[in-house]
Amino acid sequence: MVCGQRVFLALGANLGDRQGNILQALQYLQAKLEVVKVSSFYETDPVGYLDQPRFLNAVCEVETDLSPHDLLRLAKWVEQRMGRTVTFRNGPRPIDVDVVLYGDTVMDEQDLTIPHPRMAERAFVLVPLAEIAPDVVDPRSRLTVSELAQSVDRSGVKKSQRCLRFPLDRDVQKGTPEVPFSLGRVGVTGLERIIRLESDRGTSLFYAKMDLFADLDGSKAGVHMSRFSEILEEAAEEAAGSSAPDIETMAERLAFLVAERQEALRSEVRIRAHFPLKKHTPISGKLSQEIYTFIGISACDGKSCRTVSGVEVDGLTVCPCAQDMVRSHSKGLLVSQGYGEDEAERIVDLLPLASHNQRGKATLMIGGAGAIKAENLVHLAEASMSSEIYELLKRPDEFFVVNKAHTNPRFVEDVVREMLRNVVEVSPDLPDDSFVLARQENFESIHRHNAFAERSALLGDLRLEMEGLRPGRPMSLDRWLMGV
Numbered sequence: 001m002v003c004g005q006r007v008f009l010a011l012g013a014n015l016g017d018r019q020g021n022i023l024q025a026l027q028y029l030q031a032k033l034e035v036v037k038v039s040s041f042y043e044t045d046p047v048g049y050l051d052q053p054r055f056l057n058a059v060c061e062v063e064t065d066l067s068p069h070d071l072l073r074l075a076k077w078v079e080q081r082m083g084r085t086v087t088f089r090n091g092p093r094p095i096d097v098d099v100v101l102y103g104d105t106v107m108d109e110q111d112l113t114i115p116h117p118r119m120a121e122r123a124f125v126l127v128p129l130a131e132i133a134p135d136v137v138d139p140r141s142r143l144t145v146s147e148l149a150q151s152v153d154r155s156g157v158k159k160s161q162r163c164l165r166f167p168l169d170r171d172v173q174k175g176t177p178e179v180p181f182s183l184g185r186v187g188v189t190g191l192e193r194i195i196r197l198e199s200d201r202g203t204s205l206f207y208a209k210m211d212l213f214a215d216l217d218g219s220k221a222g223v224h225m226s227r228f229s230e231i232l233e234e235a236a237e238e239a240a241g242s243s244a245p246d247i248e249t250m251a252e253r254l255a256f257l258v259a260e261r262q263e264a265l266r267s268e269v270r271i272r273a274h275f276p277l278k279k280h281t282p283i284s285g286k287l288s289q290e291i292y293t294f295i296g297i298s299a300c301d302g303k304s305c306r307t308v309s310g311v312e313v314d315g316l317t318v319c320p321c322a323q324d325m326v327r328s329h330s331k332g333l334l335v336s337q338g339y340g341e342d343e344a345e346r347i348v349d350l351l352p353l354a355s356h357n358q359r360g361k362a363t364l365m366i367g368g369a370g371a372i373k374a375e376n377l378v379h380l381a382e383a384s385m386s387s388e389i390y391e392l393l394k395r396p397d398e399f400f401v402v403n404k405a406h407t408n409p410r411f412v413e414d415v416v417r418e419m420l421r422n423v424v425e426v427s428p429d430l431p432d433d434s435f436v437l438a439r440q441e442n443f444e445s446i447h448r449h450n451a452f453a454e455r456s457a458l459l460g461d462l463r464l465e466m467e468g469l470r471p472g473r474p475m476s477l478d479r480w481l482m483g484v
Protein backbone atom coordinates (compact mmCIF):
# COMPACT_ATOMS: atom_id res chain seq x y z
CA MET A 1 0.00 0.00 0.00
CA VAL A 2 1.18 3.51 -0.79
CA CYS A 3 1.71 5.41 2.45
CA GLY A 4 -0.95 7.94 3.31
CA GLN A 5 -3.80 6.13 1.51
CA ARG A 6 -7.07 6.61 3.32
CA VAL A 7 -9.11 3.43 3.27
CA PHE A 8 -12.80 3.27 4.20
CA LEU A 9 -15.03 0.28 4.85
CA ALA A 10 -18.82 0.29 5.08
CA LEU A 11 -20.57 -1.94 7.58
CA GLY A 12 -24.22 -2.90 7.55
CA ALA A 13 -26.42 -5.30 9.52
CA ASN A 14 -30.14 -6.06 9.56
CA LEU A 15 -30.38 -9.47 11.23
CA GLY A 16 -29.85 -10.40 14.89
CA ASP A 17 -28.16 -7.99 17.28
CA ARG A 18 -27.28 -5.39 14.65
CA GLN A 19 -25.22 -3.11 16.91
CA GLY A 20 -23.43 -6.10 18.43
CA ASN A 21 -22.70 -7.45 14.95
CA ILE A 22 -21.09 -4.22 13.75
CA LEU A 23 -18.98 -3.99 16.90
CA GLN A 24 -18.00 -7.63 16.52
CA ALA A 25 -17.02 -7.08 12.88
CA LEU A 26 -14.84 -4.11 13.93
CA GLN A 27 -13.16 -6.37 16.45
CA TYR A 28 -12.50 -9.11 13.86
CA LEU A 29 -11.17 -6.55 11.34
CA GLN A 30 -8.59 -5.43 13.88
CA ALA A 31 -6.99 -8.84 13.68
CA LYS A 32 -5.29 -7.61 10.49
CA LEU A 33 -5.60 -3.84 10.34
CA GLU A 34 -5.96 -0.77 12.51
CA VAL A 35 -9.33 0.92 12.76
CA VAL A 36 -8.57 4.61 13.20
CA LYS A 37 -12.03 6.14 13.12
CA VAL A 38 -15.60 4.87 13.32
CA SER A 39 -18.67 6.91 12.36
CA SER A 40 -21.84 7.03 14.39
CA PHE A 41 -24.28 4.22 13.81
CA TYR A 42 -27.27 5.02 11.53
CA GLU A 43 -30.71 3.42 11.38
CA THR A 44 -31.50 3.15 7.65
CA ASP A 45 -34.38 2.09 5.43
CA PRO A 46 -33.54 -0.91 3.30
CA VAL A 47 -32.42 -0.04 -0.21
CA GLY A 48 -32.67 -2.34 -3.22
CA TYR A 49 -34.79 -5.12 -1.77
CA LEU A 50 -37.39 -3.44 0.42
CA ASP A 51 -39.20 -6.30 2.13
CA GLN A 52 -36.66 -6.78 4.92
CA PRO A 53 -35.86 -5.32 8.36
CA ARG A 54 -34.24 -1.90 8.68
CA PHE A 55 -30.44 -1.78 8.64
CA LEU A 56 -27.92 -0.36 11.04
CA ASN A 57 -25.01 1.15 9.07
CA ALA A 58 -21.63 2.65 9.89
CA VAL A 59 -18.39 3.49 8.12
CA CYS A 60 -14.85 3.12 9.46
CA GLU A 61 -11.50 4.45 8.36
CA VAL A 62 -8.69 1.91 8.55
CA GLU A 63 -4.94 1.94 8.29
CA THR A 64 -3.60 -1.10 6.51
CA ASP A 65 -0.79 -2.60 4.46
CA LEU A 66 -3.22 -5.08 2.90
CA SER A 67 -3.67 -4.86 -0.85
CA PRO A 68 -7.24 -4.17 -2.06
CA HIS A 69 -7.76 -7.88 -2.78
CA ASP A 70 -6.42 -8.96 0.60
CA LEU A 71 -8.71 -6.40 2.18
CA LEU A 72 -11.68 -7.87 0.32
CA ARG A 73 -10.62 -11.37 1.46
CA LEU A 74 -10.53 -10.09 5.07
CA ALA A 75 -14.00 -8.53 4.67
CA LYS A 76 -15.38 -11.81 3.31
CA TRP A 77 -13.76 -13.75 6.14
CA VAL A 78 -15.41 -11.47 8.72
CA GLU A 79 -18.81 -11.92 7.02
CA GLN A 80 -18.43 -15.67 6.93
CA ARG A 81 -17.03 -15.82 10.49
CA MET A 82 -20.15 -14.04 11.67
CA GLY A 83 -22.48 -16.55 10.11
CA ARG A 84 -23.42 -14.78 6.91
CA THR A 85 -24.84 -17.28 4.47
CA VAL A 86 -25.20 -16.73 0.74
CA THR A 87 -28.64 -15.20 0.16
CA PHE A 88 -29.48 -12.93 -2.71
CA ARG A 89 -28.24 -9.53 -3.80
CA ASN A 90 -29.32 -6.80 -1.39
CA GLY A 91 -30.89 -9.42 0.87
CA PRO A 92 -30.91 -9.52 4.70
CA ARG A 93 -27.67 -10.33 6.50
CA PRO A 94 -26.14 -10.29 10.01
CA ILE A 95 -23.21 -8.32 8.61
CA ASP A 96 -22.00 -6.85 5.35
CA VAL A 97 -18.49 -5.41 4.98
CA ASP A 98 -17.76 -3.51 1.77
CA VAL A 99 -14.62 -1.73 0.62
CA VAL A 100 -15.77 1.81 -0.15
CA LEU A 101 -12.59 3.75 -0.89
CA TYR A 102 -8.96 2.75 -1.07
CA GLY A 103 -7.08 6.06 -1.31
CA ASP A 104 -7.32 7.32 -4.86
CA THR A 105 -7.31 3.81 -6.31
CA VAL A 106 -9.73 3.20 -9.16
CA MET A 107 -10.07 -0.42 -10.21
CA ASP A 108 -12.62 -2.49 -12.07
CA GLU A 109 -11.95 -6.16 -11.75
CA GLN A 110 -14.34 -9.03 -11.93
CA ASP A 111 -14.55 -9.54 -8.17
CA LEU A 112 -13.57 -6.09 -6.97
CA THR A 113 -14.56 -2.57 -7.94
CA ILE A 114 -13.07 0.42 -6.10
CA PRO A 115 -14.55 2.87 -5.25
CA HIS A 116 -17.53 0.68 -4.39
CA PRO A 117 -19.72 0.72 -7.53
CA ARG A 118 -22.91 1.81 -5.72
CA MET A 119 -21.31 4.16 -3.23
CA ALA A 120 -22.37 7.41 -4.93
CA GLU A 121 -26.07 6.51 -4.81
CA ARG A 122 -26.16 5.11 -1.24
CA ALA A 123 -27.11 7.52 1.51
CA PHE A 124 -26.49 4.73 4.06
CA VAL A 125 -22.79 4.86 3.03
CA LEU A 126 -22.38 8.56 2.21
CA VAL A 127 -23.96 10.00 5.38
CA PRO A 128 -21.71 8.11 7.83
CA LEU A 129 -18.74 8.62 5.49
CA ALA A 130 -19.37 12.37 5.33
CA GLU A 131 -19.41 12.42 9.13
CA ILE A 132 -15.82 11.14 9.42
CA ALA A 133 -14.27 12.16 6.08
CA PRO A 134 -16.23 15.00 4.44
CA ASP A 135 -13.27 16.28 2.41
CA VAL A 136 -12.11 12.98 0.98
CA VAL A 137 -12.44 12.97 -2.81
CA ASP A 138 -14.12 10.17 -4.75
CA PRO A 139 -11.48 9.48 -7.42
CA ARG A 140 -14.14 8.48 -9.95
CA SER A 141 -16.43 11.50 -9.84
CA ARG A 142 -13.79 13.89 -8.40
CA LEU A 143 -16.45 15.10 -5.98
CA THR A 144 -15.90 15.25 -2.25
CA VAL A 145 -17.79 12.88 -0.01
CA SER A 146 -19.71 15.79 1.42
CA GLU A 147 -20.75 16.92 -2.08
CA LEU A 148 -21.87 13.38 -2.92
CA ALA A 149 -23.78 13.16 0.36
CA GLN A 150 -25.63 16.41 -0.47
CA SER A 151 -26.85 14.97 -3.75
CA VAL A 152 -28.61 11.86 -2.39
CA ASP A 153 -31.93 11.52 -0.57
CA ARG A 154 -30.96 11.19 3.08
CA SER A 155 -34.48 10.89 4.48
CA GLY A 156 -34.14 7.16 5.21
CA VAL A 157 -30.97 7.60 7.25
CA LYS A 158 -31.19 8.55 10.93
CA LYS A 159 -28.33 8.74 13.40
CA SER A 160 -28.91 6.31 16.27
CA GLN A 161 -27.48 6.31 19.77
CA ARG A 162 -25.39 3.32 20.61
CA CYS A 163 -27.22 1.74 23.50
CA LEU A 164 -28.21 -1.42 25.22
CA ARG A 165 -31.95 -1.50 25.82
CA PHE A 166 -33.26 -3.56 28.68
CA PRO A 167 -36.41 -3.28 30.77
CA LEU A 168 -35.59 -1.05 33.74
CA ASP A 169 -38.50 -1.15 36.14
CA ARG A 170 -36.59 0.29 39.08
CA ASP A 171 -33.35 2.10 39.70
CA VAL A 172 -31.78 0.54 42.77
CA GLN A 173 -29.24 3.32 43.11
CA LYS A 174 -31.91 6.02 43.25
CA GLY A 175 -33.31 4.78 46.57
CA THR A 176 -31.82 5.56 49.94
CA PRO A 177 -29.23 3.04 51.08
CA GLU A 178 -30.51 0.16 53.17
CA VAL A 179 -27.76 0.83 55.70
CA PRO A 180 -27.20 4.58 55.95
CA PHE A 181 -23.47 4.60 56.68
CA SER A 182 -21.36 7.21 54.99
CA LEU A 183 -18.24 5.88 53.30
CA GLY A 184 -14.80 7.43 53.69
CA ARG A 185 -13.35 6.50 50.34
CA VAL A 186 -15.14 5.28 47.24
CA GLY A 187 -13.38 5.21 43.94
CA VAL A 188 -10.91 3.43 41.71
CA THR A 189 -7.55 1.94 42.52
CA GLY A 190 -4.69 0.87 40.28
CA LEU A 191 -5.68 3.19 37.43
CA GLU A 192 -2.76 3.16 35.00
CA ARG A 193 -1.93 6.33 33.10
CA ILE A 194 0.88 7.97 31.22
CA ILE A 195 1.28 11.38 32.84
CA ARG A 196 3.15 14.44 31.62
CA LEU A 197 5.47 16.14 34.04
CA GLU A 198 8.02 18.90 33.67
CA SER A 199 11.53 17.68 34.25
CA ASP A 200 14.96 19.16 33.69
CA ARG A 201 14.75 17.77 30.13
CA GLY A 202 11.49 19.61 29.42
CA THR A 203 8.16 17.81 29.42
CA SER A 204 8.47 14.05 29.82
CA LEU A 205 6.01 11.19 29.91
CA PHE A 206 5.93 8.86 32.89
CA TYR A 207 4.04 5.66 33.61
CA ALA A 208 1.94 6.15 36.72
CA LYS A 209 -0.50 4.21 38.84
CA MET A 210 -3.24 6.14 40.59
CA ASP A 211 -5.91 5.67 43.24
CA LEU A 212 -8.75 8.19 43.21
CA PHE A 213 -11.38 8.43 45.93
CA ALA A 214 -14.26 10.59 47.05
CA ASP A 215 -16.23 10.27 50.24
CA LEU A 216 -19.88 9.25 50.03
CA ASP A 217 -22.63 10.59 52.24
CA GLY A 218 -24.84 8.11 54.09
CA SER A 219 -27.95 9.45 52.37
CA LYS A 220 -26.44 9.12 48.92
CA ALA A 221 -27.12 5.69 47.55
CA GLY A 222 -27.69 7.29 44.17
CA VAL A 223 -24.17 6.92 42.89
CA HIS A 224 -23.87 4.28 40.22
CA MET A 225 -20.46 2.78 40.57
CA SER A 226 -19.95 2.80 36.80
CA ARG A 227 -20.99 6.45 36.59
CA PHE A 228 -18.70 7.20 39.47
CA SER A 229 -15.65 5.66 37.85
CA GLU A 230 -16.68 7.21 34.54
CA ILE A 231 -16.37 10.68 36.10
CA LEU A 232 -13.11 9.75 37.73
CA GLU A 233 -11.80 8.45 34.41
CA GLU A 234 -12.83 11.70 32.77
CA ALA A 235 -11.18 13.75 35.48
CA ALA A 236 -8.04 11.66 35.20
CA GLU A 237 -7.99 12.13 31.41
CA GLU A 238 -8.40 15.87 31.76
CA ALA A 239 -5.72 16.33 34.36
CA ALA A 240 -3.36 13.76 32.87
CA GLY A 241 -3.63 15.41 29.47
CA SER A 242 -1.82 18.57 30.47
CA SER A 243 1.61 18.60 32.05
CA ALA A 244 2.23 19.44 35.71
CA PRO A 245 5.48 20.69 37.24
CA ASP A 246 5.68 17.67 39.53
CA ILE A 247 3.82 14.61 40.73
CA GLU A 248 2.36 16.28 43.84
CA THR A 249 0.91 19.11 41.77
CA MET A 250 -0.63 16.51 39.48
CA ALA A 251 -2.18 14.76 42.52
CA GLU A 252 -3.50 18.11 43.76
CA ARG A 253 -5.11 18.97 40.41
CA LEU A 254 -6.78 15.59 40.25
CA ALA A 255 -8.00 15.82 43.84
CA PHE A 256 -9.66 19.18 43.05
CA LEU A 257 -11.33 17.75 39.97
CA VAL A 258 -12.62 14.67 41.75
CA ALA A 259 -14.07 16.72 44.61
CA GLU A 260 -15.75 19.07 42.14
CA ARG A 261 -17.19 16.41 39.83
CA GLN A 262 -18.34 14.16 42.63
CA GLU A 263 -19.67 17.06 44.68
CA ALA A 264 -17.81 15.34 47.48
CA LEU A 265 -16.92 16.86 50.83
CA ARG A 266 -13.54 15.24 50.51
CA SER A 267 -11.48 13.60 47.82
CA GLU A 268 -8.16 11.88 47.84
CA VAL A 269 -5.71 11.03 45.06
CA ARG A 270 -2.56 8.94 45.30
CA ILE A 271 -0.09 8.67 42.42
CA ARG A 272 3.06 6.59 42.11
CA ALA A 273 5.36 6.93 39.12
CA HIS A 274 8.79 5.64 38.21
CA PHE A 275 11.37 8.36 37.62
CA PRO A 276 14.82 8.08 36.12
CA LEU A 277 17.51 10.23 37.72
CA LYS A 278 21.11 10.43 36.57
CA LYS A 279 23.79 9.64 39.11
CA HIS A 280 27.58 9.42 38.92
CA THR A 281 29.21 6.30 40.33
CA PRO A 282 31.32 7.14 43.43
CA ILE A 283 34.86 6.36 42.26
CA SER A 284 34.95 5.86 38.49
CA GLY A 285 32.55 8.76 37.97
CA LYS A 286 30.54 6.90 35.32
CA LEU A 287 27.07 8.13 34.62
CA SER A 288 24.30 5.68 35.50
CA GLN A 289 20.55 5.95 35.33
CA GLU A 290 18.71 5.10 38.53
CA ILE A 291 14.98 4.50 38.73
CA TYR A 292 13.11 5.84 41.75
CA THR A 293 9.45 5.76 42.68
CA PHE A 294 7.99 9.21 43.22
CA ILE A 295 4.78 9.57 45.19
CA GLY A 296 2.21 12.36 45.13
CA ILE A 297 -0.76 12.29 47.51
CA SER A 298 -3.37 14.97 47.86
CA ALA A 299 -6.60 15.29 49.83
CA CYS A 300 -9.03 18.06 48.96
CA ASP A 301 -12.15 19.48 50.61
CA GLY A 302 -13.20 21.38 47.50
CA LYS A 303 -11.48 24.60 48.59
CA SER A 304 -8.00 23.62 49.69
CA CYS A 305 -5.71 20.62 49.48
CA ARG A 306 -3.28 18.88 51.79
CA THR A 307 -0.52 17.50 49.68
CA VAL A 308 2.36 15.13 50.28
CA SER A 309 5.38 14.42 48.11
CA GLY A 310 7.40 11.29 48.62
CA VAL A 311 9.92 8.82 47.33
CA GLU A 312 10.68 5.16 47.55
CA VAL A 313 14.39 4.43 47.28
CA ASP A 314 16.34 1.16 47.23
CA GLY A 315 19.59 0.96 49.18
CA LEU A 316 21.87 -1.37 51.10
CA THR A 317 21.81 -2.07 54.83
CA VAL A 318 24.31 -4.01 56.91
CA CYS A 319 23.21 -5.69 60.15
CA PRO A 320 25.00 -4.19 63.21
CA CYS A 321 24.10 -7.17 65.37
CA ALA A 322 25.71 -9.82 63.16
CA GLN A 323 28.71 -7.53 62.69
CA ASP A 324 29.12 -7.27 66.46
CA MET A 325 29.13 -11.08 66.75
CA VAL A 326 31.76 -11.31 64.00
CA ARG A 327 33.80 -8.74 65.90
CA SER A 328 33.76 -10.76 69.15
CA HIS A 329 34.53 -13.92 67.25
CA SER A 330 37.47 -12.33 65.40
CA LYS A 331 38.86 -10.85 68.59
CA GLY A 332 38.62 -14.29 70.27
CA LEU A 333 40.54 -15.82 67.36
CA LEU A 334 43.30 -13.22 67.68
CA VAL A 335 43.59 -13.80 71.44
CA SER A 336 43.67 -17.58 70.92
CA GLN A 337 46.57 -17.00 68.53
CA GLY A 338 48.58 -15.20 71.23
CA TYR A 339 47.60 -11.53 70.66
CA GLY A 340 47.01 -9.53 73.81
CA GLU A 341 43.51 -8.23 74.70
CA ASP A 342 44.34 -4.59 73.86
CA GLU A 343 46.13 -5.48 70.67
CA ALA A 344 43.27 -7.73 69.52
CA GLU A 345 40.81 -4.92 70.32
CA ARG A 346 42.82 -2.44 68.22
CA ILE A 347 42.99 -4.88 65.30
CA VAL A 348 39.23 -5.54 65.19
CA ASP A 349 38.66 -1.80 65.46
CA LEU A 350 40.86 -1.31 62.42
CA LEU A 351 39.73 -4.03 60.03
CA PRO A 352 36.44 -4.22 58.11
CA LEU A 353 34.13 -6.82 59.64
CA ALA A 354 31.71 -9.11 57.87
CA SER A 355 27.96 -9.10 58.44
CA HIS A 356 24.83 -10.03 56.53
CA ASN A 357 23.55 -7.27 54.29
CA GLN A 358 20.42 -6.75 52.26
CA ARG A 359 18.62 -4.53 49.88
CA GLY A 360 16.24 -2.25 51.74
CA LYS A 361 13.48 0.08 50.65
CA ALA A 362 13.29 3.50 52.25
CA THR A 363 10.10 5.56 51.98
CA LEU A 364 10.23 9.23 52.86
CA MET A 365 7.27 11.60 52.59
CA ILE A 366 6.83 15.26 53.46
CA GLY A 367 3.57 17.16 53.43
CA GLY A 368 2.57 20.79 53.68
CA ALA A 369 3.44 24.15 52.26
CA GLY A 370 6.91 24.42 50.75
CA ALA A 371 7.61 20.71 51.30
CA ILE A 372 10.85 19.30 49.93
CA LYS A 373 10.56 18.08 46.34
CA ALA A 374 10.64 14.37 45.63
CA GLU A 375 13.91 14.73 43.70
CA ASN A 376 15.64 16.08 46.80
CA LEU A 377 14.04 13.57 49.15
CA VAL A 378 15.77 10.82 47.16
CA HIS A 379 19.15 11.90 48.48
CA LEU A 380 17.99 12.24 52.10
CA ALA A 381 16.56 8.72 52.01
CA GLU A 382 19.61 7.21 50.31
CA ALA A 383 21.99 8.83 52.77
CA SER A 384 20.07 7.23 55.65
CA MET A 385 20.80 3.64 54.68
CA SER A 386 24.19 1.86 55.13
CA SER A 387 24.99 2.73 51.52
CA GLU A 388 23.27 3.89 48.39
CA ILE A 389 23.30 1.48 45.45
CA TYR A 390 23.96 1.96 41.72
CA GLU A 391 22.86 0.19 38.58
CA LEU A 392 26.38 0.47 37.19
CA LEU A 393 29.37 -0.37 39.37
CA LYS A 394 32.94 -0.69 38.15
CA ARG A 395 35.18 -2.64 40.56
CA PRO A 396 36.44 0.36 42.61
CA ASP A 397 32.83 1.57 42.88
CA GLU A 398 31.72 -1.85 44.10
CA PHE A 399 34.41 -1.83 46.76
CA PHE A 400 33.35 1.66 47.80
CA VAL A 401 29.73 0.57 48.29
CA VAL A 402 30.59 -2.59 50.23
CA ASN A 403 33.10 -0.77 52.43
CA LYS A 404 30.78 2.17 53.06
CA ALA A 405 27.91 -0.15 53.99
CA HIS A 406 30.06 -2.12 56.45
CA THR A 407 31.34 1.08 58.02
CA ASN A 408 27.71 2.21 58.56
CA PRO A 409 25.83 -0.83 59.86
CA ARG A 410 22.16 0.09 60.37
CA PHE A 411 19.00 -1.63 61.57
CA VAL A 412 15.66 -0.62 60.05
CA GLU A 413 15.10 1.49 63.17
CA ASP A 414 18.39 3.32 62.61
CA VAL A 415 17.49 4.09 58.99
CA VAL A 416 14.12 5.58 59.98
CA ARG A 417 15.73 7.69 62.71
CA GLU A 418 18.44 8.87 60.31
CA MET A 419 15.80 9.95 57.79
CA LEU A 420 13.88 11.86 60.46
CA ARG A 421 17.05 13.57 61.65
CA ASN A 422 18.02 14.47 58.09
CA VAL A 423 14.62 16.04 57.44
CA VAL A 424 14.63 18.02 60.70
CA GLU A 425 18.15 19.29 60.08
CA VAL A 426 17.83 20.27 56.43
CA SER A 427 14.48 22.00 56.71
CA PRO A 428 14.56 24.57 59.52
CA ASP A 429 12.39 26.80 57.34
CA LEU A 430 9.45 24.36 57.07
CA PRO A 431 6.46 25.05 59.33
CA ASP A 432 5.87 22.94 62.45
CA ASP A 433 2.64 21.54 61.06
CA SER A 434 4.42 19.90 58.10
CA PHE A 435 3.96 16.17 57.94
CA VAL A 436 6.84 13.69 57.87
CA LEU A 437 6.75 9.95 57.30
CA ALA A 438 9.84 7.73 57.26
CA ARG A 439 9.61 4.00 56.66
CA GLN A 440 12.20 1.30 56.09
CA GLU A 441 11.65 -2.25 54.93
CA ASN A 442 14.62 -4.61 54.68
CA PHE A 443 14.40 -7.72 52.54
CA GLU A 444 16.47 -9.80 54.92
CA SER A 445 19.08 -12.09 53.38
CA ILE A 446 19.12 -14.50 56.34
CA HIS A 447 15.32 -14.75 56.65
CA ARG A 448 12.43 -15.17 54.30
CA HIS A 449 10.56 -12.40 56.13
CA ASN A 450 11.29 -8.67 56.04
CA ALA A 451 12.25 -6.24 58.80
CA PHE A 452 10.14 -3.07 59.07
CA ALA A 453 10.13 0.25 60.93
CA GLU A 454 8.10 3.44 60.51
CA ARG A 455 7.44 6.79 62.12
CA SER A 456 5.15 9.54 61.05
CA ALA A 457 4.71 12.81 62.90
CA LEU A 458 4.37 16.57 62.64
CA LEU A 459 7.71 18.26 61.99
CA GLY A 460 7.24 20.49 65.05
CA ASP A 461 6.89 17.42 67.29
CA LEU A 462 9.99 15.84 65.75
CA ARG A 463 11.95 19.03 66.44
CA LEU A 464 10.99 18.99 70.12
CA GLU A 465 11.58 15.27 70.38
CA MET A 466 15.06 15.56 68.90
CA GLU A 467 15.92 18.17 71.54
CA GLY A 468 14.59 15.79 74.19
CA LEU A 469 11.90 18.35 75.06
CA ARG A 470 8.83 16.20 74.47
CA PRO A 471 8.15 12.47 74.15
CA GLY A 472 7.10 11.25 70.72
CA ARG A 473 3.61 12.06 69.44
CA PRO A 474 2.40 10.07 66.45
CA MET A 475 0.50 11.53 63.51
CA SER A 476 -0.72 9.18 60.80
CA LEU A 477 -0.78 10.09 57.13
CA ASP A 478 -4.56 9.58 57.04
CA ARG A 479 -5.16 11.90 60.00
CA TRP A 480 -2.88 14.57 58.59
CA LEU A 481 -4.61 14.41 55.23
CA MET A 482 -7.97 14.73 57.00
CA GLY A 483 -6.69 17.77 58.90
CA VAL A 484 -7.54 16.10 62.24
Ligand SMILES: Nc1ncnc2c1ncn2[C@@H]1O[C@H](COP(=O)(O)OP(=O)(O)OP(=O)(O)O)[C@@H](O)[C@H]1O
Pocket residue numbers: 072088089090091096097098099100110111112113114115116117118
Ligand atom coordinates in the same frame (compact mmCIF):
# COMPACT_ATOMS: atom_id res chain seq x y z
N1 LIG B 1 -15.76 -2.67 -3.29
C1 LIG B 1 -16.28 -3.89 -3.04
N2 LIG B 1 -16.50 -4.29 -1.77
C2 LIG B 1 -17.03 -5.49 -1.49
N3 LIG B 1 -17.36 -6.38 -2.44
C3 LIG B 1 -17.17 -6.04 -3.73
C4 LIG B 1 -16.62 -4.78 -4.07
N4 LIG B 1 -16.52 -4.72 -5.43
C5 LIG B 1 -16.96 -5.87 -5.88
N5 LIG B 1 -17.36 -6.67 -4.89
C6 LIG B 1 -17.89 -8.00 -5.12
O1 LIG B 1 -19.26 -8.03 -4.85
C7 LIG B 1 -19.60 -9.30 -4.42
C8 LIG B 1 -20.91 -9.31 -3.70
O2 LIG B 1 -20.79 -8.53 -2.55
P1 LIG B 1 -21.85 -8.57 -1.40
O3 LIG B 1 -22.19 -9.98 -1.05
O4 LIG B 1 -21.39 -7.70 -0.32
O5 LIG B 1 -23.09 -7.98 -2.20
P2 LIG B 1 -24.34 -7.28 -1.64
O6 LIG B 1 -23.96 -6.73 -0.31
O7 LIG B 1 -25.51 -8.16 -1.69
O8 LIG B 1 -24.56 -6.06 -2.61
P3 LIG B 1 -23.70 -4.79 -2.84
O9 LIG B 1 -22.43 -5.22 -3.47
O10 LIG B 1 -24.53 -3.94 -3.70
O11 LIG B 1 -23.47 -4.17 -1.49
C9 LIG B 1 -18.45 -9.72 -3.55
O12 LIG B 1 -18.27 -11.12 -3.46
C10 LIG B 1 -17.27 -9.03 -4.19
O13 LIG B 1 -16.50 -9.92 -4.96
Ligand SMILES: Nc1nc2c(c(=O)[nH]1)N=C(CO)CN2
Pocket residue numbers: 011012013044045046047048049055057089090091096124
Ligand atom coordinates in the same frame (compact mmCIF):
# COMPACT_ATOMS: atom_id res chain seq x y z
N1 LIG C 1 -30.24 0.58 4.29
C1 LIG C 1 -29.47 -0.34 3.73
N2 LIG C 1 -29.87 -0.98 2.65
C2 LIG C 1 -29.07 -1.90 2.08
C3 LIG C 1 -27.82 -2.22 2.61
C4 LIG C 1 -27.42 -1.53 3.78
O1 LIG C 1 -26.31 -1.78 4.31
N3 LIG C 1 -28.26 -0.62 4.30
N4 LIG C 1 -27.01 -3.12 2.02
C5 LIG C 1 -27.38 -3.71 0.92
C6 LIG C 1 -26.47 -4.64 0.24
O2 LIG C 1 -25.18 -4.33 0.43
C7 LIG C 1 -28.68 -3.48 0.34
N5 LIG C 1 -29.45 -2.52 0.99
